[in-house]
């Protein structure tokens with residue numbers, strides 16, 4: 078693990094450099110052998126990918142960020158008052174722009190002690206640490222660069238009552254078994270007075286959903302295609318960027334959007350960083366980069382309960398497009 082301290086109140090631990098690149102490469106190898114072929118999320122979020130995602134969140138048709146921000150701006154003081162949170166731990170924190178409503182409410186309540194941003198992209202962790210310590214003098218930030226599917230157990234010890242935020246609908250990027258495992262891990266991380274704040278996108282008219290992921294400016298297509306640049310750079314792959322066509326489509330049966338790339342023609346791609354692995358793509362074959370699952374209230378509650386939580390509140394925006402749940406860890410059964 079590398080630890081850096083840019084300023085007296087900032088510390089950033091990098092857990093990815095502990096054999097991380099090997100296991101990340103192995104994740105890619107496993108994904109390329111799957112049917113359909115798929116990539117792990119870190120392939121989307123390098124510095125360029127995070128910046129592209131940030132621009133997507135500002136598009137008028139990308140309702141998740143707008144709606145989740147409205148929910149947090151409206152309810153943050155109540156959430157903070159009811160949880161007494163002293164520390165905000167945020168998984169998949171990104172640029173942490175919506176997080177500010179929570180930190181602001183914690184500062185207003187006089188309980189704010191520490192912010193722990195956790196993301197696979199080091200650039201966003203470092204940037205948000207610097208921005209937020211400037212905004213809140215005296216705030217301690219302990220950033221963690223890691224993979225929340227592998228490093229949750231290596232988080233810093235709590236500095237007080239914890240609010241664990243998992244926002245942006247990121248939980249929907251996991252398939253049902255991975256989601257169940259992730260929620261159960263989160264449950265085991267929480268002590269009785271801690272709370273989980275879970276942002277999840279709701280089932281709605283599919284045309285609204287598809288417009289958000291297949292935007293008119295093609296920003297999401299650029300974001301998806303960025304995964305190929307990341308693989309070329311990190312794993313010495315020889316993808317021809319123009320040989321794949323980004324797509325976004327609604328999968329009614331699984332109630333989720335699928336994003337990925339379609340091979341425009343039959344081709345072979347070589348990965349120097351995977352011992353020269355050669356991967357064949359048939360014409361029209363799909364390489365899945367992301368899923369984004371949408372939830373009914375009943376399904377959200379069911380999954381939380383199955384993981385050992387009680388759903389205390391389920392908040393939504395005025396158009397009922399997006400949800401933020403406050404979940405309480407139940408006593409171990």
Ligand SMILES: C[S@@+](CC[C@H](N)C(=O)[O-])C[C@H]1O[C@@H](n2cnc3c(N)ncnc32)[C@H](O)[C@@H]1O
Pocket residue numbers: 118119122127130134142168169170171172173175195196197198201223224225226244245246247
């Ligand atoms: C959909 S974005 C949400 C960002 C931010 N929370 C928001 O609400 O705007 C997902 C974030 O999770 C991060 N991420 C994705 N997979 C991850 C993983 N396995 N471990 C850690 N971070 C991950 C990405 O880098 C990205 O910042």
